[in-house]
Amino acid sequence: MDDIQKALDKKFEDLQAQLQTAQAEGATKADLTALADKIEASGNALEAHITSLREKTVKTYQAQFAEFLIENKDQLAEIKKNRAGTIEFVPKTVGDISTGSGTDSGTPPVALHNNLTEIPLRNDDMLLGLASVSSTNSPAYSYSELKPKEGGYTFVAEAGTKPQIDFAWINRFAEPYKIAAYEVLSEESVTDVARLESVARTYLAKAHDLKKINQVYFGGGTGSDATGATVTGRTFVSTGMANKFATGTSNFMDVVNACVTDIYRTQNYTDQPHYQPNIVLINPIDFFLNLVGAKDGNGLPLYPQAGLFNEVRIGGVTIKPWITIPEGKIFVADMKLMNIVNYVPFSIRVGWINDQFITNEFTMVGESRYYQYIKNLDEAGFIYDTIATVQAAITA
Numbered sequence: 001m002d003d004i005q006k007a008l009d010k011k012f013e014d015l016q017a018q019l020q021t022a023q024a025e026g027a028t029k030a031d032l033t034a035l036a037d038k039i040e041a042s043g044n045a046l047e048a049h050i051t052s053l054r055e056k057t058v059k060t061y062q063a064q065f066a067e068f069l070i071e072n073k074d075q076l077a078e079i080k081k082n083r084a085g086t087i088e089f090v091p092k093t094v095g096d097i098s099t100g101s102g103t104d105s106g107t108p109p110v111a112l113h114n115n116l117t118e119i120p121l122r123n124d125d126m127l128l129g130l131a132s133v134s135s136t137n138s139p140a141y142s143y144s145e146l147k148p149k150e151g152g153y154t155f156v157a158e159a160g161t162k163p164q165i166d167f168a169w170i171n172r173f174a175e176p177y178k179i180a181a182y183e184v185l186s187e188e189s190v191t192d193v194a195r196l197e198s199v200a201r202t203y204l205a206k207a208h209d210l211k212k213i214n215q216v217y218f219g220g221g222t223g224s225d226a227t228g229a230t231v232t233g234r235t236f237v238s239t240g241m242a243n244k245f246a247t248g249t250s251n252f253m254d255v256v257n258a259c260v261t262d263i264y265r266t267q268n269y270t271d272q273p274h275y276q277p278n279i280v281l282i283n284p285i286d287f288f289l290n291l292v293g294a295k296d297g298n299g300l301p302l303y304p305q306a307g308l309f310n311e312v313r314i315g316g317v318t319i320k321p322w323i324t325i326p327e328g329k330i331f332v333a334d335m336k337l338m339n340i341v342n343y344v345p346f347s348i349r350v351g352w353i354n355d356q357f358i359t360n361e362f363t364m365v366g367e368s369r370y371y372q373y374i375k376n377l378d379e380a381g382f383i384y385d386t387i388a389t390v391q392a393a394i395t396a
Contacts (some may be wrong), residue, residue, distance in 0.1 A: 116194065132336050141174045181207065182366070350364050
């Protein structure tokens with residue numbers, strides 16, 4: 001019994017039950033007549049459907065029997081000639097066509113299933129833009145640091161001796177750093193897999209940018225590595241701010257402002273311009289706990305922009321989450337003091353190495369060269385410390 005027949009049977013039974021109920025409740029003649037007409041129509045529909053199924057089945061059996069006679073005509077002729085023997089016809093059950101009706105023979109080629117898109121990588125370009133970025137075409141790059149030395153202005157009486165002042169400078173030389181990586185692809189792979197070469201090129205470029213930005217902040221400063229801003233960063237100095245908050249009264253923004261104040265008030269010599277931090281980076285967990293989840297006395301968000309724009313700007317300082325910052329750490333800096341001087345722009349070169357010409361392979365190399373440095377006097381403009389340590393220092 002198929003689904004249609006089940007539905008028609010159900011409808012027919014329901015109408016009969018309604019008629020019995022109407023009769024028991026003393027329904028009007030018109031109501032009873034209407035129900036009877038519906039029962040009749042439903043019965044006719046059910047009978048017509050059953051008849052159509054029978055006709056379909058008969059036609060199916062007849063078609064199968066005709067094919068059976070054609071396929072076994074030689075055997076039937078032999079039975080007729082010998083006037084003995086039997087042959088059995090077993091009709092096949094017709095099944096529904098479903099996804100299981102089709103099967104695979106053999107293993108489909110892998111190339112048929114490839115639908116490549118770009119590898120999703122994080123975009124940290126904004127963090128590179130915080131530094132002072134420039135370009136040069138020179139293989140040697142130098143810079144100078146100046147500072148006052150001896151003497152100073154004073155008030156002088158008429159015909160009095162004037163004081164002498166002087167200053168000194170140091171020339172320093174930056175070394176270029178190279179970022180490089182390569183990929184090896186076969187000619188068959190880029191021919192059979194759509195967009196493979198494009199994806200490979202894009203991956204080389206994006207991975208290069210991420211590595212460069214990571215080096216700007218976390219470069220170890222040994223061997224071929226540049227020195228990153230967090231490695232240059234010093235710890236918080238609490239002079240003048242120690243134990244100024246009563247127990248339990250300081251919060252995260254007090255930590256931020258204490259670090260900003262420490263950088264602002266630190267000088268290498270008298271009358272040096274103040275460093276003014278422009279970025280605070282913390283781990284996303286700390287950003288959520290201290291900014292997104294921070295509430296006022298009425299339970300409302302203290303920093304609604306933290307959730308909307310994923311950053312908070314207070315007094316010219318941007319506070320941002322960055323997954324690369326370890327949980328519990330805080331980086332506060334005037335990133336304009338970090339100098340990035342691009343020397344050889346990023347490029348991708350294609351060529352053969354070793355026996356790749358014979359093996360139908362080729363290599364794509366992505367690389368760039370640039371200078372990265374922070375002047376010695378400017379290292380005071382970077383703090384990299386633990387949130388809890390700073391908070392403990394300013395809290396009684």
